[in-house]
Amino acid sequence: MQAMRVLRLVTHARTRQPVLLLGEVDGERCVPIFLRRPQADVIAIGPRDDSVPGMTQDLLVPVVAQLGHPLVGVEITALVEGAYSAELVFESGTRVEARPSDVLALAVREGLPIGMAESILDEVGQPIAELFPDGGDSPPEEQMKEFREFLDDVSPEDFSNPSS
Numbered sequence: 001m002q003a004m005r006v007l008r009l010v011t012h013a014r015t016r017q018p019v020l021l022l023g024e025v026d027g028e029r030c031v032p033i034f035l036r037r038p039q040a041d042v043i044a045i046g047p048r049d050d051s052v053p054g055m056t057q058d059l060l061v062p063v064v065a066q067l068g069h070p071l072v073g074v075e076i077t078a079l080v081e082g083a084y085s086a087e088l089v090f091e092s093g094t095r096v097e098a099r100p101s102d103v104l105a106l107a108v109r110e111g112l113p114i115g116m117a118e119s120i121l122d123e124v125g126q127p128i129a130e131l132f133p134d135g136g137d138s139p140p141e142e143q144m145k146e147f148r149e150f151l152d153d154v155s156p157e158d159f160s161n162p163s164s
Helices: 037-045 056-066 100-110 118-124 140-151
Strands: 002-011 018-024 029-034 071-080 083-090 095-098 114-116
Touching (some): 018 037, 029 100, 095 100, 114 118
Antiparallel strands (some): 018 029, 071 083, 083 095
């Protein structure tokens, strides 16, 4: 399992679908994940902040922690026929399957680690340098321009058959 970080949240030009770009923490690859709009809106709000009114999903982590099952991370576990699978990972080792957009929204809100199966990165990972020639740490405006150019040429169907 590779540790991942959020690079950018953008809207795909052709489909108007939100796309979250995850990049390896200690690596050079990234993976775009098409999201559902409500979860993208949560991710856009960012990490939970006590100065901002809470959201419904903000109840999950404190409730399960009080029940003795702290949530320690989320993982994107598989990519089958263009669809990602994901799991919530609890301190006890218990795993609960959930939609990738839900686990990613929860991870961003709670600052939880995001893991991704190495097999996914091997199948669809793109070198960050190809998407962001000036590097992942270039100014956000430049990153957005470069990533939008990439998104103009990709669609969710591009991930439906990674072997082609």
